[in-house]
Amino acid sequence: MLDTFSTRKNVTMMLVNKDDLGILTISSSVSVLNALVGGFDNSVPVLGRITNPDALKALRTYNQSASQAISINIGLDDLTQEIDPEVNWDTVGLTPITFGLQTIQEKEEGFVKKRKIANRRQNVLSQIESKLERYASRIINSSLDDIFIPYMSDEISKCDPEKDQYTNAVAEWAVASGLDVKQAYNECNMITSSANITAMRLHAHWTFFVNQVNKLDFLTDGVVEKVIADAELRLRSGL
Amino acid sequence: MSLNYFFSSKLKHGGEYAKNDISIFRSLYHIDADPFLVDRTGSVLFPFSENNYFPMIKPLPKVISWEDCTKERVEELVSFGKELYVLWSGGIDSTLMLLSFLKYSSMDKVTIVLNIDSIREYPYFYKRFIALNNYKLLSTEQLMNNALLNDINGLIVSAEHADQLVGSPLAQLLATTSGRTMLGLSFDEENFSKFLTNLHIPTHHIDPIMELYNISIKKSPRPIKTMWDLCWWHGFNFKWQTIYMKMAIRIKNPLNLVTFYSSENFQNTSIHQEGNTLDLKKAFKDIIVNHTEDTEYLQKEKFASSTLYYGLVSSNGLDKNWNKVNVDIIEYYNENNTIKEITNA
Numbered sequence: 001m002l003d004t005f006s007t008r009k010n011v012t013m014m015l016v017n018k019d020d021l022g023i024l025t026i027s028s029s030v031s032v033l034n035a036l037v038g039g040f041d042n043s044v045p046v047l048g049r050i051t052n053p054d055a056l057k058a059l060r061t062y063n064q065s066a067s068q069a070i071s072i073n074i075g076l077d078d079l080t081q082e083i084d085p086e087v088n089w090d091t092v093g094l095t096p097i098t099f100g101l102q103t104i105q106e107k108e109e110g111f112v113k114k115r116k117i118a119n120r121r122q123n124v125l126s127q128i129e130s131k132l133e134r135y136a137s138r139i140i141n142s143s144l145d146d147i148f149i150p151y152m153s154d155e156i157s158k159c160d161p162e163k164d165q166y167t168n169a170v171a172e173w174a175v176a177s178g179l180d181v182k183q184a185y186n187e188c189n190m191i192t193s194s195a196n197i198t199a200m201r202l203h204a205h206w207t208f209f210v211n212q213v214n215k216l217d218f219l220t221d222g223v224v225e226k227v228i229a230d231a232e233l234r235l236r237s238g239l
Numbered sequence: 240m241s242l243n244y245f246f247s248s249k250l251k252h253g254g255e256y257a258k259n260d261i262s263i264f265r266s267l268y269h270i271d272a273d274p275f276l277v278d279r280t281g282s283v284l285f286p287f288s289e290n291n292y293f294p295m296i297k298p299l300p301k302v303i304s305w306e307d308c309t310k311e312r313v314e315e316l317v318s319f320g321k322e323l324y325v326l327w328s329g330g331i332d333s334t335l336m337l338l339s340f341l342k343y344s345s346m347d348k349v350t351i352v353l354n355i356d357s358i359r360e361y362p363y364f365y366k367r368f369i370a371l372n373n374y375k376l377l378s379t380e381q382l383m384n385n386a387l388l389n390d391i392n393g394l395i396v397s398a399e400h401a402d403q404l405v406g407s408p409l410a411q412l413l414a415t416t417s418g419r420t421m422l423g424l425s426f427d428e429e430n431f432s433k434f435l436t437n438l439h440i441p442t443h444h445i446d447p448i449m450e451l452y453n454i455s456i457k458k459s460p461r462p463i464k465t466m467w468d469l470c471w472w473h474g475f476n477f478k479w480q481t482i483y484m485k486m487a488i489r490i491k492n493p494l495n496l497v498t499f500y501s502s503e504n505f506q507n508t509s510i511h512q513e514g515n516t517l518d519l520k521k522a523f524k525d526i527i528v529n530h531t532e533d534t535e536y537l538q539k540e541k542f543a544s545s546t547l548y549y550g551l552v553s554s555n556g557l558d559k560n561w562n563k564v565n566v567d568i569i570e571y572y573n574e575n576n577t578i579k580e581i582t583n584a
Contacts, residue, residue, distance in 0.1 A: 182373050194354040
């Protein structure tokens with residue numbers, strides 16, 4: 001749900017080191033990817049189309065071992081071409097373009113550790129995001145909610161039930177639902193405020209979790225489990 | 240300073256507190272997911288300085304029916320002359336509560352608080368008794384948002400304490416872990432010990448825990464003869480305060496909160512009831528069905544999982560003076576607790 005504005009089809013989402021274009025981690029969520037940027041200086045989210053079968057194969061297991069080191073090859077679909085990151089950097093952004101990949105021969109000091117941390121943060125945030133989506137799912141009532149909730153919230157704010165004033169949208173909703181207009185107003189008001197407050201709360205919690213995760217390296221046993229359990233507790237009961 | 244309530248994730252999941260009495264206290268998590276227990280009789284002191292806010296009531300000579308209790312409670316709450324925010328989750332307890340307001344009050348001063356989960360829980364009731372009327376409605380999330388930030392003008396009426404009147408949820412846990420027939424067996428050392436063993440409580444913690452219950456049971460207003468009676472006692476005595484405080488901690492002025500099922504008459508009827516080990520809420524369902532004629536409701540087994548607190552940021556402690564506190568539970572450690580006395584004896 002948090003990926004509303006992205007199209008994930010055929011796009012690989014990568015957290016990339018700006019300096020050497022080394023891929024730190026892969027994610028299936030653009031919101032997780034954007035969150036990770038806050039925890040690594042000089043990193044950037046890159047959504048790229050990768051078509052080379054060998055490159056795709058390499059990426060499939062990339063998060064499983066931090067010792068693998070691959071960089072993106074801007075604008076190319078060739079594993080062998082040399083690149084010059086300084087020159088090509090401007091072409092990298094959130095617009096999907098076709099990339100190639102190449103193995104980094106000489107890893108910079110600390111790259112493996114950075115990858116290890118990135119992988120773990122990515123894993124934790126992805127799990128927390130799944131929880132968040134589970135809690136958010138209870139306020140989804142229709143496939144049209146993305147349009148309905150903001151629209152109806154606006155319409156509700158224009159009504160004044162004290163003066164018996166309702167907008168045409170609320171009046172039409174009443175007719176279609178077999179309710180009178182005041183009943184329709186009450187029901188829509190309840191549904192939209194519930195959805196809006198829930199979304200607001202979850203959004204705030206996501207920001208909290210991102211800040212928390214980006215401060216941790218998860219290199220100590222048990223920390224991953226504790227952070228995920230605490231996230232569940234916070235989402236369930238606010239504690 | 241003593242506490243009205245505290246929840247500690249560290250206490251529940253961690254092994255930081257090495258004291259033996261705390262270790263035994265932690266075994267209570269096998270019995271109850273939130274064991275900030277308070278002995279209303281005042282006979283047992285737990286290791287974390289609890290304040291007994293709801294002392295045990297004395298039984299009344301006149302016992303009225305559950306239905307009369309609902310009527311009496313509605314009349315009492317309406318007589319306060321305040322706006323009443325009645326929380327309806329769609330479950331049995333809150334449906335009976337709301338139905339009682341529909342039956343016995345004009346609804347002028349009542350706002351029904353619900354969300355989409357309430358409707359999903361009991362759509363028939365929503366359509367027939369709520370949607371087609373012009374009652375004041377407020378989303379659960381909006382009410383909790385208002386109550387968290389403001390001293391709301393009115394009372395929040397929750398359906399809490401219903402479980403504690405009928406032995407739930409411990410009776411359900413007992414039925415699940417030890418078989419439903421055990422609810423009807425004698426309350427004695429053998430059955431109690433078997434139940435605690437089935438809950439995976441460490442063997443060396445079983446005797447002190449049984450002793451905790453035995454001490455308080457001596458002051459029970461109802462004889463504890465069966466294992467169902469024991470479950471009733473756990474809720475009615477030990478759990479009563481936590482049930483109130485877990486909601487009170489989440490609102491700005493905790494005194495704006497009342498629970499529907501805590502009136503003296505409800506408690507008195509609970510003390511004198513026969514109890515139903517096959518369907519704990521049968522008496523409540525019967526009252527609902529008599530009015531709604533929704534006979535399918537009698538088959539309803541699921542108890543609503545309220546979404547009242549989802550994501551609502553809360554402190555984890557409430558002290559005796561209603562201050563919200565966020566500290567380490569160990570700061571409230573009471574050395575003179577009953578568990579320590581039992582183990583030292």
